[in-house]
Amino acid sequence: MxxxxxxxxxxESEVREAVIRDLKPFAEVFRIEAAEDVSDAREVLAELEDDGVELGLALCxxxxxxxxxVEFLxxxxxxxxxxxCRKVLITGQAGLEDTVRAVNEAKLHHYISKPWKPEELxxxxxxxxxxxxxxNAEDLKPYVAVLDGARLMTEIAKTASDK
Structure with a gap:
């Protein structure tokens, strides 16, 4: 796998720490990385590549x-x-023009307004x-317990019936 x-x-370090804390339920299966700016994020991407780790989700x-x-996404x-990679903008300050650019040019998958509710995130x-x-994953079984298990099981069954 x-x-x-x-x-x-x-x-903002407090906000970054809060997001990372809220992501803890995924830490057993996914590698969680944090970056304080885009330059730092590019360094993290290089490390992930060196380690053979795929970027599945960018929260920015x-x-x-x-x-x-938005430029990074x-x-x-x-x-x-x-x-x-799935792209999510978490912000309280993006104007309409920036948001439209994120949707159109970055193919943004979701927008979350700050402050967010942990259950929403x-x-x-x-x-x-x-x-x-x-x-993107060859084997969906390892993700059933932490992601949408019913949806993944449906996909597993569909793949098995196609064989």
Whole structure:
């Protein structure tokens, strides 16, 4: 089973720590990484690549020093290696123009407004990672306990009946 990572890009340390804390239920199966800005995120991506870990989900703030979160998500979409990665913008500051750009150019999968509710974040992450593993994992069984188990079992049954 190839390891899959969740990347959280957030410049405010308290917010970053809160997101990572909320992601704990996924830590048993997914590698969880944090970055304080886009430059740091690119370093994390290089480490993941060196370790043979796929990026399954990018959770990204918009307003950060240097390159914005939307610009980072657009760059992921334009990189063949990360096109399958699910992209979620978590922000309270993206204007309409930036949000539209994220949807159109980054193929944004979800938008979460700050402050978020932990159960909302968990639900979105579970949904997005379920979509990712269905499209990219060879064996869905290891993910049944932490993702949408019913949906994954349906996909497993469908694959078995196709053989």
């Amino acid at each position: 190839k390891k899959i990572a969740i990347l959280c890009v957030e410049d 703030d918009h307003m950060m020093p240097g390159e914005s979160g 657009v760059s992921l979409e334009h990189n063949d290696e990360y096109q399958d 968990l639900s979105v992450v579970k949904e997005q990672l379920t979509e990712y593993v269905i499209g």
